[in-house]
Amino acid sequence: MYYLTIRQFARTLKNLDTVLGKAEAYATQRGFDVNNLLSARLAPDMLPFVAQIRIACDNAKMAAANLSGKAAPKHEDTEKTFEELHARIGKALAFIDSVSESDFAATTPDKPIKLAYPPNKGLRAQDYVLARQIPNFYFHVVTAYDILRQSGVELGKNDYLGELPLIDA
């Protein structure tokens, strides 16, 4: 389950990368600088678009690291353009792709995963995935999507979900 969750995070980040491309096409069509969207927020005390993307990437990266036991690369929060946000997503995906299914074999549901915050606290691996990383990851991806929708970018649910592996049923 841990490996499958990480692979789904990777698919969602790829969908997010495509969503960024749709925002860029919209900006070109309307004749504004797409990078104006980096500071867009839904409320004055919510994080801006640029931070939503960074945190989504970090949630996926840290889940891959903590559940596989591999050290996560540090990615500095310095992006100022959509081009740099694409690169940030690309770096998260490269790390996730570097982790293989066998790296997760030693992770039992009860394995303690240490959190950066609060200090000296953690979660059992199962709780870490289900109650923290999954809801947190989608929080930031969806809020990024919501910011773009409110800014007028033409997006639909399928841009967020991506193509589903449908079968006859």
Next chain:
Amino acid sequence: MYYLTIRQFARTLKNLDTVLGKAEAYATQRGFDVNNLLSARLAPDMLPFVAQIRIACDNAKMAAANLSGKAAPKHEDTEKTFEELHARIGKALAFIDSVSESDFAATTPDKPIKLAYPPNKGLRAQDYVLARQIPNFYFHVVTAYDILRQSGVELGKNDYLGELPLIDA
């Protein structure tokens, strides 16, 4: 994993119920009718708050039904007040609570799950959970949260995540 995912949906719906209560407290404090929020949207071509809550409930309910093999109760989309939205969440929770872990024992990752749409199509149980129900469920919960945040309701990430079962680490 299927049962644990459903239990997490239940926890998130309970957190959402608490978030509704915070919106009601805010409306009282500011002296407006909280039910004005039911029609709030982030964009004119997005669904309103009331629909976000209904669809979140239905995503959780349908996951519990499809993965356990139990028939889901039909819940009509008739809510016009926060009181009725609390009841809608309560009905989804009651159904989820009626499904026990053993009901999921026969669900293998490859089991075909038929979708309401597109017709005659479905997903393998594993894809249904990871690629469709989880992202969809959180999409609607987070968008509901985002609508309230933009409307001025004082909420934080912890209201969304709820209390985590922290351990020493």
